[in-house]
Amino acid sequence: MTSKKATRGKASGATARPPKNPPKSPRPPQSAAVEDYLETILQLIDTKGYARVIDIAAGLGISQASVTNMVQRMDAGGLLKYEKYRGLTLTAEGRRLGENITHRHSVLTEFLRMLGLPEDIVYRDVEGMEHHISPTTVAALVRLNAHLKSSRYRP
Amino acid sequence: MTSKKATRGKASGATARPPKNPPKSPRPPQSAAVEDYLETILQLIDTKGYARVIDIAAGLGISQASVTNMVQRMDAGGLLKYEKYRGLTLTAEGRRLGENITHRHSVLTEFLRMLGLPEDIVYRDVEGMEHHISPTTVAALVRLNAHLKSSRYRP
DNA sequence: AATCAAAATTAGTCAAGACTAATTTCTGAA
DNA sequence: TTCAGAAATTAGTCTTGACTAATTTTGATT
Numbered sequence: 001m002t003s004k005k006a007t008r009g010k011a012s013g014a015t016a017r018p019p020k021n022p023p024k025s026p027r028p029p030q031s032a033a034v035e036d037y038l039e040t041i042l043q044l045i046d047t048k049g050y051a052r053v054i055d056i057a058a059g060l061g062i063s064q065a066s067v068t069n070m071v072q073r074m075d076a077g078g079l080l081k082y083e084k085y086r087g088l089t090l091t092a093e094g095r096r097l098g099e100n101i102t103h104r105h106s107v108l109t110e111f112l113r114m115l116g117l118p119e120d121i122v123y124r125d126v127e128g129m130e131h132h133i134s135p136t137t138v139a140a141l142v143r144l145n146a147h148l149k150s151s152r153y154r155p
Numbered sequence: 156m157t158s159k160k161a162t163r164g165k166a167s168g169a170t171a172r173p174p175k176n177p178p179k180s181p182r183p184p185q186s187a188a189v190e191d192y193l194e195t196i197l198q199l200i201d202t203k204g205y206a207r208v209i210d211i212a213a214g215l216g217i218s219q220a221s222v223t224n225m226v227q228r229m230d231a232g233g234l235l236k237y238e239k240y241r242g243l244t245l246t247a248e249g250r251r252l253g254e255n256i257t258h259r260h261s262v263l264t265e266f267l268r269m270l271g272l273p274e275d276i277v278y279r280d281v282e283g284m285e286h287h288i289s290p291t292t293v294a295a296l297v298r299l300n301a302h303l304k305s306s307r308y309r310p
Numbered sequence: 311a312a313t314c315a316a317a318a319t320t321a322g323t324c325a326a327g328a329c330t331a332a333t334t335t336c337t338g339a340a
Numbered sequence: 341t342t343c344a345g346a347a348a349t350t351a352g353t354c355t356t357g358a359c360t361a362a363t364t365t366t367g368a369t370t
Contacts, residue, residue, distance in 0.1 A: 033327065053348060066328050068349055085335055085348060115295035128287025137280050140270035140310060153302065155295060188357065209317060221358055223319055240318060240365055312370085319364070326356090334349070340342090 030077070032131035035101050036060060037070055038079065041090065042098035050087060104138050105130050111141050114148050116155030185232070187286035190256050191215060192225055193234065196245065197253035205242060259293050260285050266296050269303050271310030 040059040044051035057067045075082035079094035090098060108130055112122040133141075147153075195214040199206035212222045230237035234249035245253060263285055267277040288296075302308075 031326075054346085062327090063329060064348065065330080065350080070327075072349095112292065112295075115292070115299060117292060117295055121289050121291050125287060125289050125292050129284045132280060132283025132287075134276050134280055136276050137267065137270070137272060140267075140272055143310060144270060144308075147308065151306070153299075155298060186356080207317075208319090217357090218359060219318065220320080220360080225357075227319095314369090315367095317364100317366075319362100321360105321362080323359075323361105325358090328355090329353075330351105331353105332349100332351080334347100336347075337343100337345090339344090 033070065034074060034079070035131050037074065038094060038098040039101050039105065041080070042095065042102060045090065052087070101130070104133060107138055107141050107145065108133065110145050114145060114153065188225065189229060189234070190286050192229065193249060193253040194256050194260065196235070197250065197257060200245065207242070259288055262293055262296050262300065263288065265300050269300060269308065
């Protein structure tokens with residue numbers, strides 16, 4: 001608990017603690033939502049060869065309008081290249097980020113399965129937790145997974 | 156990834172997936188933010204005997220105004236009893252919830268420490284992840300922690 | 311009892327991200 | 341080539357949860 005971080009607004013806390021406030025330009029996002037989009041987009045591209053707005057929307061379970069809006073901001077943020085009505089492609093950075101996220105997702109999923117949890121719970125917990133795990137922790141989980149596997153851990 | 160859940164607005168997805176839309180009354184909240192508040196409030200009460208707005212604000216690193224606002228909504232949600240300018244007390248439900256949350260926090264912290272992670276990373280990852288772990292997973296982690304301890308797991 | 315600083319509250323904003331409705335563009339038949 | 345339906349975009353809202361500024365209440369001190 002503790003610490004909220006301020007949605008991103010104009011922190012400078014009257015009573016607040018760390019007033020850290022990055023200048024920030026127009027609209028480049030960097031959030032849990034963006035990670036979900038990247039993950040879905042990468043999966044679509046690697047699966048069907050392209051990522052249409054409608055498929056991203058279906059994959060995330062949200063409206064097409066929401067996707068259009070976010071995709072435009074992600075273009076502004078340099079995560080992907082977007083041409084209205086034409087389609088989109090990930091930039092090098094977007095792909096790299098997407099692959100990190102996907103890896104993290106896999107590691108976490110493997111870990112929870114190792115605990116003997118039912119698939120639906122694994123799925124939901126991974127969904128929620130994945131955006132909050134540092135690279136260091138991911139690495140530690142990779143090692144733990146290997147250990148649990150080799151030691152034949154039975155929940 | 157996949158699935159966003161819609162902030163809570165008026166889902167009914169044009170393209171969206173599960174249009175589940177609970178009626179919802181005035182303002183009863185139930186979110187990660189509320190969990191952070193409950194955790195801080197419970198800690199203050201069990202430590203100092205009471206929880207003042209200014210201390211909650213300091214604990215969460217946000218403004219007093221934000222706390223006042225949330226505390227009023229939590230009162231409406233039945234998590235605590237609040238009297239303007241006078242103070243607040245947790246309801247039975249609020250305390251029960253707070254204790255669950257605190258327990259989850261401890262279990263998760265112990266787990267990450269077991270992985271040999273540095274304290275600052277443990278702290279931040281717990282902050283982020285704790286709101287997304289199901290009771291079932293918490294139980295599984297308790298067992299895993301015991302196992303790792305007895306097997307003298309060394310990262 | 312009067313006063314003043316600390317604590318709390320109110321009022322009004324803001325940003326993210328989702329939504330609906332309406333409009334525009336694209337595309338595959340006919 | 342035309343056109344209807346599918347896909348995408350725009351415009352405008354809404355909710356959550358933070359923020360600042362201004363105001364009010366409380367409580368300790370004189």
